[in-house]
Amino acid sequence: MKKLAIGIYAALTVALMIWGFYQAVYVAPTDAMQGEIFRIIFYHVPSAMVAFLFFAISLTGSIGYLSFRRNRPRWAQISDAWALSGAEVGVVFCTVVLTTGPLWGRRAWGIWWTWDARLTTTLVLWLIYVSYLLLRRFAAGPQVQTLAAVLGIFGALDVPIVYMSNRWWRTQHPGPVFGGAQGSGMDPSMVPAFLWNILAWLAWGILILLLRYHVERQHQKIAAAEAQQALDA
Amino acid sequence: MDQAAILDHQFRIAAYVVTWVIQLGYLAWLGLRWQAQKREAARLTRGPR
Numbered sequence A: 001m002k003k004l005a006i007g008i009y010a011a012l013t014v015a016l017m018i019w020g021f022y023q024a025v026y027v028a029p030t031d032a033m034q035g036e037i038f039r040i041i042f043y044h045v046p047s048a049m050v051a052f053l054f055f056a057i058s059l060t061g062s063i064g065y066l067s068f069r070r071n072r073p074r075w076a077q078i079s080d081a082w083a084l085s086g087a088e089v090g091v092v093f094c095t096v097v098l099t100t101g102p103l104w105g106r107r108a109w110g111i112w113w114t115w116d117a118r119l120t121t122t123l124v125l126w127l128i129y130v131s132y133l134l135l136r137r138f139a140a141g142p143q144v145q146t147l148a149a150v151l152g153i154f155g156a157l158d159v160p161i162v163y164m165s166n167r168w169w170r171t172q173h174p175g176p177v178f179g180g181a182q183g184s185g186m187d188p189s190m191v192p193a194f195l196w197n198i199l200a201w202l203a204w205g206i207l208i209l210l211l212r213y214h215v216e217r218q219h220q221k222i223a224a225a226e227a228q229q230a231l232d233a
Numbered sequence B: 001m002d003q004a005a006i007l008d009h010q011f012r013i014a015a016y017v018v019t020w021v022i023q024l025g026y027l028a029w030l031g032l033r034w035q036a037q038k039r040e041a042a043r044l045t046r047g048p049r
Helices: A002-027 A036-068 A073-108 A117-138 A144-156 A158-168 A188-232 B003-046
Strands: none
Touching (some): A036 A073, A036 A117, A036 A144, A036 B003, A073 A117, A073 B003, A117 A158, A144 A158
């Protein structure tokens, strides 16, 4: 039953991705100012939204780990698995943001990169979470999960700064698509394609996140079993 | 199609391809890790040799 549900969800996600691609490439009108390069937005912005959401999941997991680590070890391990999964899949989506953005910038601005507030804070966010993953990968000892949780909480503080950066400061990066000042945003004819792609990338992200969580829980169980065998030996 | 439109088209394709390479590459890595863990779990169930 569980396998069937996962299979149906995966099939729906693939269908959504194909529909999103069709909407982005064939249905949304070409931007009058930017031409076809504008269509990068349909992958770039949803990826940023999903990355933010997953960093928020990582934050929640990190807080949960720190709250439960002394008196509820199972809950602490579950929280830690969510924290790590959210951070790792968030980094994947943030990497997409940081590679598709310069490809758009090269055509729209004539440069690959500029150190404006939005780009710089996004790069800092990516670097913080990459350092979180490196800490998880290479550090050893009983305090690694606690240290990682603290780093995960501090890393998440950068998310609202990234989100607000093009509202607080004058940036070369375009203004907000939603919730910006009057006159910002996109033409209504482009909005359906944009919303379909948000939905598609969110569905894809959740699928990957659930798989990563499952792998991490399996890893925790194997580590616990190995520790038990070592004690029994 | 003028030169600018061709370049726009190529950059758009590059962005989409890069996105899918990153996403599918990560999915493949995750799949390999899952398989390795399944083998490890099976080894542990059989017990130490």
